[in-house]
Amino acid sequence: MKLISILCLLFFTSPSFAVDTVRYNLSLQYPDPKQQYYIDILELALDASVDTFGEYELLAVNIEMPQGRASTVLELNEVIDVTWRMTTVELEQRLKAVPVPLLRGLMGYRIGIIRKGEQENFPANITAEQLRNIVIGQGHDWPDSIILRHNGMTVVEGLEHTMFTMLRLKRFDFFLRALNEPWVEVADKPHLVVEKNILVQYSAPIFFFVNRNNLRLHERLTVGLNIAIDDGRFQRLFEGHPVTANMISNAKLKQRKVFKLFNPLLSVETKKLQEDKWLWY
Known part of the structure; x- marks a missing residue:
């Protein structure tokens, strides 16, 4: 048997x-x-x-x-x-x-898309207080919105496929994206550009x-x-x-001012996983 x-x-x-x-x-x-x-x-x-x-x-x-x-x-x-x-x-x-x-953890390295001609609103010496007063756009079911609000940021949410229209119409001013995302997204949108000075960073595998x-x-x-x-x-x-x-070289991370945020949504297991350094950039 x-x-x-x-x-x-x-x-x-x-x-x-x-x-x-x-x-x-x-x-x-x-x-x-x-x-x-x-x-x-x-x-x-x-x-x-x-x-x-x-x-x-x-x-x-x-x-x-x-x-x-x-x-x-x-x-x-x-x-x-x-x-x-x-x-x-x-x-x-x-x-x-x-x-x-x-x-490799780079989903939480966030750089922004802005309207062309508005880089001066995002100076290299921008402060945390100034950043908190900028209206940031995020998808309505993205956990990023919770993370950003938890850290005092001003957030407007919308449907994912409407975000670029909302940015163009000035419903918000700063569309935070992961490092691999913005250049592809602005390639066919001449009215939008990738912001040059700011990196918002939080743990987001x-x-x-x-x-x-x-x-x-x-x-x-x-x-x-x-x-x-x-x-x-x-x-x-x-x-x-x-x-x-090319996302690392395109982002020019060393030239950006880094704002590190706390992610309150991580489980104990995921926090422990961060001890395995090879898995992360």
Whole structure:
């Protein structure tokens, strides 16, 4: 009986008998080329784990839904199998995080997009008090809004696809973005530019998340990412991907005044993860 049980276990868990289907959300109405980095990291993790978990099928689900809705759908175990978001305590309670910071912590290095011709409103010697009086734009379901308000910043929220219109119409004056984001976003918007003097910094790792009951996918992504970290593929993708390759040099971090903020949304587990220095920039 013990032999039969072992044989059955091998049959049902052998990679040769299973293909993992992994679905993620991709917007067609509001395409975002920056998401390709996370899709490629996802594919890297799945490729790196083939020897252990078998083949896979990666599918894009073309349904329009903001970050918050995607998390809810994933929590209900419907439509998609994985998403990637900046982590919070609340999100880690609802979903199961794969504890590898996909952008090596640089999601929390924030520089701004402003209206062309208004750089003088953001001088190199700007003070914290002056920064708190500048109206900052953020998405309505982004945890950044909570972090910024917790640190005394003035925030106006809007739908993600309306933010640039709101900036143009002066609903706010400063659109904080992660290091990999602003240059792509202003390339086709001649009325907007990347601000030159300010870096707002807070701890904000972005993780893959899966449904809490999807233990196989969680283990597969964890194993795959760690294999890719150990053999250097993760670092090569991070340094060479079109979305991330030039973000450090473009940002000219040493020329910026740094304002460090406290993130009240981090879990104990995520704070402890910061002790693994290699995972972070």
